Amino acid sequence: MVTQAIDRTERERHPRGLWVLAFTELWERFSYYGMMALLALYMTKQLLQPGHADKVWGLAALRHFFEFRGPMSDIAFTSLVFGWYGGLVYFTPILGGLVADRWLGTRRTVTLGAVLMAAGHLAMSLDQTFLIALLMLILGSGCLKGNITTQVGALYPAEAESLRQRGYAIFSTGINIGAVIGPLVTAGVAAAFGWHAGFAVAAVLMLLALAVYLGGGQHLPDGRPVLTGADLPLAEAGDSRRLAALLVIVALVIPASVGFLMISGIGMIWIDGYVNLATPLGAVPVGWFNSLDSLSSILIAPCLILLWAWQARRQREPSGLTKIAIGSLLVALSSLAFAVGSALSPQPGTVPAVWALTGYLGMGVAFMWYWPVLLALVSSSAPARVNSTMMGASFLALFIGSVSGGWLGSFYDQMTPAAFWTINAAVPAAGGLLTLLLRGPLQRALQPAT
Template sequence: MSSTAERQGGSPGGHPRGLYFLAGTELWERFSFYGMQALLTLYMVKQLLLPEFAENVWGLAALRGMAEGMFGTLGNVGFASVIAGLYSGLVYFTPLLGGLIADQLLGAKRTVTIGVLLMSAGHLAMTFDQLFVVALVLLILGSGLLKGNISSQVGTLYPQDDASMRDRGFAIFSTGINIGAAAGPLVTGAVAAIWGWHAGFAVAAGLMLVALATYLAGQKHLPDTPPRRHADFQHPPLSKADGKVVLALIAVILLTMPAEITYPMVWTIGPIWVDSYVNLGFVPATWFGSMDSIGAIASAPLLVMFWASQARKRREPDSLGKMAIGTGLVGVAALGLAAGSFIFPAKDSVPLIWAIACYFLMGVGWMYYWPTTLSLVSGVAPRAVVATMVSGAFISPFIAHLAAGVIGINFKRMSPSAFWAMDGAIGLAGAVLLFALRPMLNRALGTDKRKDAPENAF
């Protein structure tokens, strides 16, 4: 491929053909990933951790011993929360290693292909109880090789000076992610409800093979990204001003941790709470793994129009303001779950629409804070370290998801209303911190000097 034009010919919207293969790959990968994650905690609590099953799982006794050595005796719900938190956290840590492997050893194409193969093997291993721990390891490693590298390939499809087209390309790519994240739990949850847990995991394995086929089919439309060597590029040293910006961005990344603790609780403890306390009727509890993603998809065009309207009136919040709002929204959503548990304390009594509304609000909050975080980091980081800083942003969900897994141990030690109130308080505390530190951080980042800065942004 010698030019972008050659990659665009005849493709919808004038975008490179490779974009649609990458978006399709990520759609099916997220479909399988979130489909499996929606089943994970309930599968552990309802089947895998029962004595007659647990004794046959390779490595599970050692893993439980390690967990109880750190946190004391754990019930099945507490142990399931630790595993889910560890899994979710490591999925966000290993992309840092995957990026190094692609950059220095294998190149993006081979690294992503190996990642998809490992994830396919991991999902397939989930269909066997005894391979549960092996399956999680394969999924963590595979996701690390795939997650960051496939996103970086989207950017390489466009010339550096074509920012507008590249932004729209990333929007298409992100739409594939959200569609997969929303649809996966619906399909695997329905299959698991009818044919059992392992059938649901088998569907996830099959979809990963579809992702692999999609990626391989698009190889000729993707740019070659051979591994780089240190001799091939040199960046000037960071200036003192650059160093201040980097430190301020690290603070911003750390300030996303309260939201990243509050939000993923709906993925780990949420399914257990829904299964026990929500009046589901015919709706499988596993379908709730889609509700926050559906909320994010539904709110995205409305938020774009809302922000555009605010911008015309010069009242659009700045990036840190949006992050604070989003963090507050996820806190409020968790408090909504607490209120539902308090008003309707009996089993199977929380109205379905109440729980759905809270999950939707979680998705709206995520749309406010996380894409904005990545946009801010990539936009103001010094060019010499922009890739490192964007990858470093995922350290926040890595640490926060580990913490969420530990906090989830308390679900069986507290009333549901008290647990969700605690979860909501973490999010609200994060929002207060962001609002309080926003002026200082904007000065450090230089974002208080934007020409388009709103007059009355909060």
């Protein structure tokens, strides 16, 4: 009864626009993660095979560019493409934030992004247009991702910091629900009808996301550009100091992003090659594992919301930077689960699935400790004149993390899996410890000028 009462209070206190944005992002993430669950395996098992690779417009030139250090395996090339694609998806929100702040406003920019992403998913239905599809998905995500996240923060008054963090946790839960069901559906469709059918499902769900967003527009904050004419917000004392501190915090999240994002690309290849997927009902589709981290994020979210609310009432809630450090260290521990499983069972197809389950579920818990908190910090601390741009800049952590992870993943087949996953654990562990060391000065820098 107590839990039900708290849940009802949470629903009543959060604005209706939060639920519109959460459901929009749910279906957008369904399409995105559904496609990502297929991408690495699609490339290694079909696209890069003879009779397919030569049909893809521009692929030979791209491979020649990446092979500046010499010929590379298909796995290495896939890791680099995956890393750069994932990275650019998270880099372009900076440009999308500028477009929203200066010209189109958040609503029109989000709508444009949804249309581009739907077209990109449809283009994935053909081998020939593979790179064109990735380009449209990159640009579409840039228009949509940072701006819809900015709208969440704009729903709350400036003084409601703890409530805003819980709102972002709810919003992230919508992301994770979509990320759970997306790979389950697209991987199942791909197994039954082929890779391109799985990509087509992602396109349909992207159109559903657009319909939800447009249908709930009356509950969303004003989406007009803020950097025009007399409406230009004035710079305030301490703006530069807070911006510098926020950029440092974004940088501190990069190591966690390297470790976390590795599970979507190399993680799929590792499971396909080394994990024992046999069950009495047949082999488990590899892509289904890409749902596990999001599932655990969903399960842990209400626990964290209740925990942080309880701590806030007693003035014992950890600071945002402490939460980020905890999340980074949890990423490291989750990656170590893959390393231990690989060390104990080094032969292909012999790693017990429990090690993969432990690592993926742990990654989802870690994500909820650091990513929603980073978004809330940026939303509450970034100056109004560049709020959308700074929200987009927060995704630089994922851009650099994905590109760096793609580069690290290109060495995967040059060492043992146990060694690879140990290195992948060391990166976020270092980031978490550094965050703990710097949290005091950074927290002081984020304080408003007096």
